[in-house]
Amino acid sequence: MEILVASAIGLLASAGIYLMLRQRTFPVIVGLTLLSYAVNVFIFAVGRLVVGLPPILDKAAAGYTDPLPQALVLTAIVISFGMTAVIVIIALGAYLESGHDRVDMTDDTDEPEVRK
Amino acid sequence: MSLALIAVLPFLGALLPGLMIRSGRTACASVTAAVTGLALLLLALQAPAVLRGEVIQTRIEWMPALGLNANFMLDGLGLLFAGMILGIGLLIILYARFYLSKSDPMGQFYTYLLLFQGAMVGIVLSDNILLLLVFWELTSLSSFLLIGYWKHLPEGRQGARMALTVTGGGGLAMIAGMLILGQIAGSYDLSVILTQREAIQASDWYLPALILILLGAFTKSAQFPFHFWLPHAMAAPTPVSAYLHSATMVKAGIFLMARMWPVLAGTPEWFWIVTTAGLVTMVMAAKIALFKDDLKALLAFSTVSHLGLITMLLGFGTAEAATVAMFHIINHATFKAALFMSAGIVDHEAHTRDLKRLGGLRTLMPITFAIATVAALSMAGIPPLNGFLSKEMMLEEAAHTVWGAPWLLGALATIGALFSVAYSFRFIAHTFLGPVRHDYPHHPHDPGFGMWAAPALLAGLVVVIGLAPMFAAAWLVDTAAGAVTGAPVDVKIAHWHGFASPALWMSVVAIGGALLLLGAHKRLMALWNATPRPEAKRIFDGIVEPMARLSRSTSDRQHDGALTRYIAIATLAIVAAGLFGWFTGTHTPGTRTLLPVAVVPALGWLALIIATLAIVIFHRNRLLTLVLVGIIGLMISVGFAYFSAPDLALTQISVEVVSVVLMLLALNFLPKRTPSESTAPRRTFDMAVAVTAGVALAALSYALMTRDFAFPTIADYHIANSKTEGGGTNIVNVILVDFRGYDTFGEITVLGIAALLIYALTEALLKAGPANDRLLAWQPDQRRAGDRHPMMLALATRLILPIAMMVGVFIFLRGHNMPGGGFIAGLVVSIALVMQYMASGFAWAQARQRVDYHALIAAGVLTAAATGIGSWFNGTPYMTSDYGYIHLWPLEEFEWATAALFDLGVFLTVTGAVMLSLASLSRIAMRAGETVNAAPFGIDPSEGRTLDPEEAR
Structure with missing residues (x-):
């Protein structure tokens, strides 16, 4: 199973970085979301993969998985949402203010694309 | 303690003038004078002992491992200077009250003055040279504010900049000198250094240390050839000049030379450098x-x-x-x-x-x-x-x-x-x-x-x-x-010494x-004006301007606005650092027994891989991208559930819902397709960067997962103490609200700030400006649904709302012992509310809910903070939790825990933050002409007909 999780992390990160290297805001936001998935799963996997041993105390349990990475990732997921929400509004604001949704600020073709 | 208080008082007092200015200029000056007067009084209380020859010390450990301690000492030299700084400071405050005109912001002036005063007092009372350096730099910074107080005058700004450049630069040299001195003496405490005269003067590093320290002192005290900044600093208001150039700023260099005199003076080097500079x-x-x-x-x-x-x-x-x-x-x-x-x-x-x-x-x-x-x-x-x-x-x-x-x-x-x-x-x-x-x-x-x-x-x-x-x-x-x-x-001071x-x-x-x-x-003046002489400002500008140009062109070249290039460079740099670590470190082969691949999880993996690849291929179709993101999020939630993380699964899936709603709301106003504009080589390069990083991360994850822990984990502590200390059986939740409650407190604060930021940005967008103009002239770029508020959806969500709320409460209450808790409950309740928005429209739903989301965020953060403070009354450190059991007939015995109160704070903040973010985006939609409907849905069931748009409004 480890190879599946590792390859999923790698693919998510690759796709995320590729989209973040695009030149429009929307793919960058989606790319950041994918990269967040990859990083969250990576941090989670640092606790090693365990099946059927949730960190809920129970007399019948045979053992428990490492609860610490889970606590870290739980807050990370919620914070990622906050961060995504902020960049979404920034992207939207930039588009509405400038009339285009390019990421790079080097382009001299600054003509608005929004219909007035 | 009182010595530290003398230094800290002006800093604390610096908060007051800005507030007091509202009660008038005299009140503002009085309160400033009261602060300085109080510090002077505290100093005077110490004076008798110092005059008897005692040295008063206050020692506060700050970072002992670095030798940085907040140690203060008051001896005769410190008393003289501190007395001058505070005494003349008091007179300056009085004078400035009448000197400054009505148009000058007096609150600012007194704030800067107190900041500067505190920094000066800090210098002369410091026993630790690192602490002294901190105060030294603070004087440079605060004097910058004072000299440039009249911001509208170009001379004021230039004078302030020049003073900061010269004295700040000297301060940097002095840091190096002081560090050398501390290394030679083996301590950063002045009281120790001052006893090490022989060791310091015999050291090979004596001369470099001397020169570096003197650079600091000479620049501050305007000694040749660094004297030129002082006349330019005269652009400041006169009270500032009177203060800085009689008793304080420029005397700091003198103070330092006097302070270091016992260990540095007496050598030929000292004599020639210091005497010559002073004489010239x-x-x-x-x-x-x-x-x-x-x-x-x-x-x-x-x-x-x-x-x-x-x-x-x-x-x-x-x-x-x-x-x-x-x-x-x-x-x-x-x-x-x-x-x-x-x-x-x-x-x-x-x-x-x-x-x-x-x-x-x-x-x-x-x-x-x-x-x-x-x-x-x-x-x-x-x-x-x-x-x-x-x-x-x-x-x-x-x-x-x-x-x-x-x-x-x-x-x-x-x-x-x-x-x-x-x-x-x-x-x-x-x-x-x-x-x-x-x-x-x-x-x-x-x-x-x-x-x-x-x-x-x-x-x-x-x-x-x-x-x-x-x-x-x-x-x-x-x-x-x-x-x-x-x-x-x-000393014998006499007027007459004889012929x-x-x-x-x-x-x-x-x-x-x-x-x-x-x-x-008159004649000499004419001669003076006729003689050419070097103009210090021109020389200074001649040195500074090319340097400024060079640094500007360097940074402009590196920061040319190509954000995507920064990402590529950062990615490659991180990968390179990781590879360096991998190849230079030692590691053993992975011996951990691996989990066998099961069929159902493998199918989930396949779905995830296909969805991810599809995103890369079809990313220009933005709506499709969001659907695919939903699939990936779902698979990850299922994965969490499979790998023994039920809490994460619940969180991920509920975050997924609100994220997609959020992005859909934003997409409404963004282009629906990404144009194809990068060249093939560029795409190849990006792909190479992305794949390199992905392969590296996959390899790292695999290497980690196939090895056992290098050190015993601290997980065992949490597992063993979750029930006995935290009173809960859901260890993840106990970590969040108890063991690491302080971290969680920080995180909900960040979440609240993020939501407020979104609100503030929305406010800015909705102000008059190009964004607002575009929104007002907005034309939907795709066809609208024929039935904007379907009756089925509206009725179903109405029916579901109480049930969803109940589920939220249930998840919240069970969170301490079973998967759930404040984070997840907050998200679930948010989703229930968002469904109302979707079914009947933002304005319609907004008009029917009476809770202010700002208040919700504030209540959440404050509840969490208050819960933490509650532990003080129990005599335990901040955020120590407590729990117990209550038996109320006819209910079963149940447990109470203060952590639940903390979790309530988490719940409120999460709900408020999520809802405020989504509501902000909805407000943008309203500005773009989204109509407000009076009826909950587009059909009037009593008459069995579709309401026309006018009626629906």
Whole structure:
């Protein structure tokens, strides 16, 4: 199973970085979301993969998985949402203010694309 | 403790003026004066012990491992300086109250002044040299604010920048010097360093340390060749000049040399560097001062000259000379502050301080004339005033010191004194004497009492110290000089040393020569103006501007706005760092037993892989991308559930819902397709970067997962104590609300801030501007749904709402023991509310809910904080939780835990933050012409017909 999780992390990160290297805001936001998935799963996997041993105390349990990475990732997921929400509004604001949704600020073709 | 309090009080007090200015200028000045007065009182309480010869210490451990401790000490030297800083500070506060005009922001002024005062007091009370350096840099920064206080004047801004560059640069050199010194002495505490004279002077690093430290002191005290910033700093308001250049800022360098005197002085290197710099500065600046027409410029160069005098005395390296230096520090502070304030009064009343336009003010401003004359005569060294006493003693020391030829130092000191007498006389003669003129820019008269009270008090001190030096100043000089030299000092200050004293004849020459110079001033001035001389500002600009250009072009080239390139570089750099770590470190092969691949999870993996690849291929279709993101999020939630993380699964899936709603709301206003614009090579390069990073991360994850923990994990502690300490069986939840509650508190605060930021950005977008114009003229770029608020959806969500709320409560309550908790419950409740928005429209739903989301966020953060504070009443540290059991008939026994209250805070914050973010986006939609419907859905079921759009509104 480890190879599946590792390859999923790698693919998510690759796709995320590729989209973040695009030149429009929307793919960058989606790319950041994918990269967040990859990083969250990576941090989670640092606790090693365990099946059927949730960190809920129970007399019948045979053992428990490492609860610490889970606590870290739980807050990370919620914070990622906050961060995504902020960049979404920034992207939207930039588009509405400038009339285009390019990421790079080097382009001299600054003509608005929004219909007035 | 009280020593630290003296240094901290001005910093704390700096918060007050900005608030008090609302109650008027007098209240603002009074509260500032009260702060300084309180610090002065605390100092005075310590004074008797210091005068007895004790050294008072306060030690607070800060970062002991780095040798950085908040150690304070008060000895004679510190007492002298702290007394001057606070005492003259008090007078400046009074003076500034009447000096500043109505249009000047007075609250700001007093805030800056207190910040500066605190930094200065910190310098002179520090026992730890690292702490001293912190305060040293703070004086550079706060003096920048003070010098540039009149932001509208270009000279003010330039002067402030120059002062910061020079003194800040010197401060950097001094950091290096101090670190060397600390390394040699083996401690950063002054009280230890000061005992290590032999070790320090024998060290090979003595000379570098000396030069670096002196660079700091010379730049601060405006010694040649760093003297040029001080006259430019005169663009500041006069109270600032009076404060910075009489008693504080420029005396910091002097203080440092005196503080380090016991360990650094006495060597030939010290003698030659310090004496020479002081001597050159004294003579040169005194000469320039004679030819300055601006009153403040004259005083500025005279300050530079007197600082040179004191520096020279410290350079001699003898106990007698150091004692004279201490005495002159007191005298200079009194007469120079009085003179600056007088110059300020003249400027304030006559609206000019140009000597060419002044003269004859004697009868028009008799009080100012009296004050300024007493102070200026003291500066000239005319008996019996205090300036005379210390200048006489200085000449005596100079006459006995050999610098080059035996007579040379005495002769040069006499020349310096001569110029000094000349410019002092000129200050009096060209301002006050002569005929009354009729062309002053403004008819001058004496100001009110408030303005002349402070300089008058100082002039009084000048006279008292001059007449009775043994009574008024000798004790303070003894204490301060004793602290500098490390041996008891018993100074004899007298007016008459007999005809055999060389100082007498040097004084006579100085005064006689000065009268001659003044007589010939007109011709000399013409000669001075005709001689070309280097302009310090032009040289300074000539050095600084190319450097600024170079750094601007360098940073412009690197930060050219191509954000995607930054990401590529950062990605590759991180991968390179990881590879470096991998290849240089040691690691054993992975031996952990791997989990077998099961069929169902493998199918989930396949779905995830296909969805991810599809995103890369179809990312130009933005709506499809969001659908695919949903699939990935779902698979990850399922994965969490499979790998024993039920809490994560619940969180991920609920975050997924709100994220997609959020992005859909945003997408409504963004283009629906991404144009194809990158070139093929660019795409290949990006792909290569992305794949490199992905492969590296996959390899790293695999390497980690196939190895056992290198160190025993701390998980066992949490597992063992979750129930007994935290009172819950869901370990993840107990970690969040208990073990690491403080972290969680930080995170919900961040979440709240993010939501407020979104709200604020939305507000900014909805203000008049291009964004608002675009929204008002918005045309939907795709077809709208025929039935905007379907009845089925509206009814279903109405029905589901209480059930969903119930689920939220259930998840919240069980969270401590079973998967759930505040985070997840908050998200679930948000989703239930969002469904109402979707079904019947934002405005319709908004009108029916009475909870303000801002208040929800605030209530959440405050609840969490209050829960933490609650533990104080239990006598335990912040955020210690407690729990117990209650049995209420007829219910079963149930558990209560303070952690649940904390979790409630989490719940409220999460709900508020999520809802505020989504509501903000909905407000943008409203501005773009999203209509408000009066009915909950588009069909009136009682009549069985579709409402037309007008009715629905």
